[in-house]
Amino acid sequence: MKAKILNSLLLITSLIGYLEWGGNQHLFLFQAEIDILTKIITEPKSVLHPFVLLPMIGQVILLISLFQKTPHKALTFTGIGTLGILLAFMFLIGIISLNFKILFSTLPFLVIAIYTVIYFNSNKNNF
Numbered sequence: 398m399k400a401k402i403l404n405s406l407l408l409i410t411s412l413i414g415y416l417e418w419g420g421n422q423h424l425f426l427f428q429a430e431i432d433i434l435t436k437i438i439t440e441p442k443s444v445l446h447p448f449v450l451l452p453m454i455g456q457v458i459l460l461i462s463l464f465q466k467t468p469h470k471a472l473t474f475t476g477i478g479t480l481g482i483l484l485a486f487m488f489l490i491g492i493i494s495l496n497f498k499i500l501f502s503t504l505p506f507l508v509i510a511i512y513t514v515i516y517f518n519s520n521k522n523n524f
Contacts (some may be wrong), residue, residue, distance in 0.1 A: 404462050408460060455481075459476035488504075
């Protein structure tokens with residue numbers, strides 16, 4: 398049960414990442430995902446980018462793991478890895494630019510991801 402809670406927390410915290418760029422433009426990742434999902438239907442070529450597809454695949458993988466009786470370690474680690482690419486990159490951007498909104502928006506995911514890896518590695522019952 399704890400693995401399912403951790404996977405759902407990973408999924409939720411991945412949505413609160415905050416992006417900010419020039420010209421007073423900003424959004425949270427859940428807002429970006431809504432835009433991406435609407436563009437998949439109208440302009441599918443515009444969303445074919447690794448920084449768009451990999452995190453969404455990671456979220457789908459974590460969502461699939463929530464429907465398993467016990468979430469599989471490989472699925473969880475794959476989900477963390479694909480989502481972690483974007484959120485770790487955002488974390489680095491927050492550090493480099495000293496943008497604390499970006500920096501602190503990624504910390505919940507990164508902390509839960511590290512805790513989840515430790516939990517799965519210490520629990521030998523998960524494959």
